[in-house]
Amino acid sequence: MVSRNPHMAKLKAGYLFPEINKRKRAFLEKNPDAKLISLGIGDTTQPLEKHIAYSLTQAAFGLGTPEGYSGYGPEQGQPVLRERIAEKLYRNRIHSDDIFISDGSKCDIGRLQLLFGSEVSIAVQDPVYPVYVDTSIMMGQQEIIYMNCSPENNFFPDLSKLPRTDLIYFCSPNNPTGATANRAQLEQLVSFAKENKSILIFDAAYSMYIQDPTIPKTIYEIPGADEIAIELGSFSKMAGFTGVRLGWTVVPAKLEFEDGSLVKRDWDRIVSTCFNGASNISQIGGIGALDELGMAEMQNMVSGYLWNARKLRDLFVELGYPVVGGDNAPYVWVNFGEPSWDVFESLLCGAQVVATPGSGFGGAGEGFMRFSAFNSAKNTEEAVVRLRKHLTATKEVARV
Amino acid sequence: MVSRNPHMAKLKAGYLFPEINKRKRAFLEKNPDAKLISLGIGDTTQPLEKHIAYSLTQAAFGLGTPEGYSGYGPEQGQPVLRERIAEKLYRNRIHSDDIFISDGSKCDIGRLQLLFGSEVSIAVQDPVYPVYVDTSIMMGQQEIIYMNCSPENNFFPDLSKLPRTDLIYFCSPNNPTGATANRAQLEQLVSFAKENKSILIFDAAYSMYIQDPTIPKTIYEIPGADEIAIELGSFSKMAGFTGVRLGWTVVPAKLEFEDGSLVKRDWDRIVSTCFNGASNISQIGGIGALDELGMAEMQNMVSGYLWNARKLRDLFVELGYPVVGGDNAPYVWVNFGEPSWDVFESLLCGAQVVATPGSGFGGAGEGFMRFSAFNSAKNTEEAVVRLRKHLTATKEVARV
16 A cells, blocks of 8 residues: 655644634634634735736636637746836836746745755744744654744844755745834855855745834845745735635745755756646736735735724733834734633633734644734724723733 | 665656747747747637636635635535535536545646555556656656557547556546546446455546536446546636646545555545645635526637637538547647657747647657647637648648
8 A cells, every 4th residue: 555655644633723623613613602703813804906807807808809818828937027027016126037927925935845955954934924833844854943933042043053945935024923124134044054054944925014114024125035035025014815726935035955956946846747827817917916006005014903003002002012013014923921721721711812822833833823914994993992991901010 | 875766767748838949949040930839739728708717816816815714624615615616517416525625737747656655556548648657757656557448449549458457537528628527437447446446536627528428427437436436627717727737636434455454545645635725715716606696607618719719620621631629618729640749840930820749649649730729719710721721721631
């Protein structure tokens, strides 16, 4: 018989969101009339803006006409979309040829494992978006270094204490913490990768949420980054395309392996062999999102979610909890100083609000909760009222 | 520095379609007024049928409304789509829980490599769709057995001569040959996999083209197949979704690894970790394609392409060439008995028709050409006129 892939057996069960759903269901069975508000999952909830929705609609309609029909496109993506990303999001710092359109970052993270193979060592932030680690384990990678990100280091890892790894995954604005690395920190990170001859995989899925003009929106604002960094981008959180599926990965032509061969050439081969391009409809929607009207609409949508984030952040600051995120990110990371799952239960039962236990993102997340801004303004306001009432009443005083 | 993944270096350059394009360009430079007709690439060319296009359009439009908006869906696909595939395409032989929606078979073939890992041995048909082999090599699989499919064995491999492998890839109706295995052959194949405790990966991307009612449209029509077979399905060639991106993979709950663990459980984990669901627009389009109107439209589109296939087949039969395919498949596989690239040049220069050299699909394809039916009826008719004239004039007499 066929043996089970031993790497699959090494994966821990993906228990976080299933466990949250289980507990929600149990609560709703006992309290069928409860009106839960979910600030749990990082999933967009608001309808697409008009012009962007219209672009998608036109693309879909066009497929029924001889002029608008298209079959397989280039696996690397439609040239117009690649050019528009280069121009609008990278100010042509990056050549459109180095931009590969995907059906989302999560999928490209999976394909990155095929690119690098099973022998590479990696470093990830802790707490961390679980997909970097899980896909690496699936691939058989053995050496995983966790870079602690906590209040003690202001949520930026102490690079001087880190061993060299082949790959460094770094997400900023961060999921789950909402912390955003500033220019000086990103310069450190690029230098560190250069000195170690590592490849930095920079996850910029939330870059559109950066409001502070001094914070770089892409790693390529740091000089020399194009020699060492791959960047992941996504329309999910900037255009509300979580369901539509559209993202991209930048693999600069300057990036080389030890033998002098181009990383980009192998990536191109991976993409051409294991992928068939993002949906033509989604790509045309992305082109619409990147014209003048679409850019304004994305900024508008992002502002709406950031308004929610600000409301949540202000609440916890007011109540005296240590808080990070929520200013340049759609996540607010709150230190409750108590076991995360206890806080989860308390908020669920006491305020009918669902948040995500920080411990689900790694050991360094214990004691924290992640609040997501991806809800309507109305629900967020209602959640704030309930949380204020509940937390004040139970006198859960913050640890400072 | 980071070492190049050694498996990537083992891949041969994907030269077939780039080489075809290079030769086309060279010809057009010398003959700028030539009107080439491409019967080369297996890519749909005709606009989507009305109701299916309308389903996609409605889905896209709906995303701009509170009622129609959706974010992340289940990675496994929308329940309604899974249920409709189970009902309409499998007559509920397969449970909808065992059907995993994807953004296309090519992408799922890549993910199958992650599922099985680097230690499995595989068998593939020769000639063969290159993606099975290329993705296996990327993953580091070493043992690849080629199952000769030629006129001598009527394009069905002599299983008695084959060694055991962990996986057997089998595509029917076949790309590139257009040959379709009959019930008795599929029964042999299932028995062979059972005896060897192999897993069969059955690629049924072209099953909608099967017109002969005695030929099974899915491997699960063969009793016991659900204990040993994974099946790949696709909307690309049945609904014209090559650009829209929608497919599925069936992993039956009965399929087990040697240690008794469920293959389906690991597949579910792969899909949840490296994938985020097919586009919600594509999925709603797929649901539309599988209602009564949509099914009739798909049948209509398939009939159109099969009409082209029949015209091409009839031509080569008339001219005395040995031919397979074109009756239950959109490909016509013609034995010219001369080096494939010589025939390619002759057809390009003499008839301004582009076909695909059979040798590009493996050693057993040398001497053959693949003609694709994915064009308009008008272009196909024109190609038939030109081919008849050219082949008669040059007296390229068929080998029998």
